[in-house]
């Protein structure tokens with residue numbers, strides 16, 4: 001069979017499987033400069049669907065899109081101490097332009113808090129200007145020593161939201177609201193079961209008071225951070241002197257937030273849903289939701305075109321693959337690799353019998369369906385697949401979430417993958433001890449009562465329940 005030996009099986013070598021899928025499904029390639037990524041048309045089309053859906057959800061909360069410059073004066077980054085300390089190892093700095101050395105080096109944005117807060121200071125005068133709710137879709141650059149397509153690349157694409165509020169409490173509410181936007185997007189659109197929670201102080205965004213995260217569990221048992229939301233408190237307002245005149249006539253500092261999600265989510269979709277035969281795309285983001293494959297030219301193609309038109313009239317993104325220079329098997333495997341949710345296959349004999357074959361990508365099950373029922377059957381199947389992939393991902397997450405009572409048990413089991421729920425006292429020393437020799441880290445502090453009375457590391461009274469895991 002043509003689809004054998006196409007991909008390294010997941011169980012044999014998951015990282016190799018990932019590389020194989022990215023290459024064979026024609027998703028992305030390394031760019032000529034180390035760490036850069038070329039996003040090929042199929043992955044770009046998936047990203048466009050993700051982006052449109054996320055954009056709609058963000059705007060529904062009252063946020064407007066804007067665009068800020070790629071180059072930021074170095075001095076801007078230096079204004080917030082923690083921010084510059086956190087980002088300096090990853091910065092790309094431009095020292096020359098137009099053939100001359102620049103008076104002040106320019107940073108290629110690693111994130112845009114500094115430039116946006118600079119403009120907030122200009123735009124915000126009074127409480128009437130608040131809240132200010134902005135988002136930008138952009139590329140950012142963070143120098144990456146161990147690049148991996150979609151997961152860690154020197155240049156990546158994302159949205160970054162930046163908001164300013166009259167009070168700390170309002171900034172906190174915004175931070176949590178956007179975390180919920182991310183959670184809903186990941187569950188409803190990407191069909192990935194995630195956990196949400198707060199990051200520990202050590203894992204916080206550089207310059208934030210509080211950082212929250214959405215973490216997914218990939219099919220190799222490793223966690224992936226898929227989106228973060230930060231309450232920046234008054235840190236950036238102080239650094240950039242963003243003050244407003246309150247209704248009572250007092251000068252006050254605003255409180256700001258930022259939140260981001262990136263092309264990394266494409267890596268999550270690949271690793272949370274993919275199987276040994278390739279990608280499995282949730283219909284919500286599949287560029288083609290249904291691909292129709294005629295086995296022969298003539299009558300069969302005419303019928304397939306008619307079915308495709310019916311599907312499109314029903315709002316299904318349908319595509320006809322009439323590349324007759326390729327064998328039927330080859331075309332079929334190609335769309336399976338690319339994760340198309342439903343395939344409709346039609347040959348001359350089936351046409352004579354008045355039926356087509358429906359193939360669903362999630363289970364790979366085939367079923368005959370009468371020609372006049374194809375449109376309806378495909379629509380139903382797409383809904384079922386979206387729900388089914390989500391249910392599968394939730395079940396995987398729950399089946400791979402374990403509660404451990406002591407450090408020995410954690411160390412013994414964490415290499416096998418999964419989320420480990422444990423009691424933590426909150427100290428940095430204990431957090432470090434969890435990582436020693438395990439490569440694991442605290443992924444999220446979750447809002448559950450601690451599973452035991454004492455920290456699993458030092459036995460001090462437990463302050464939190466955390467989920468720890470090995471992560472990308």
Ligand SMILES: [Zn+2]
Pocket residue numbers: 424425426427430455456457458459460
């Ligand atoms: Zn402890």
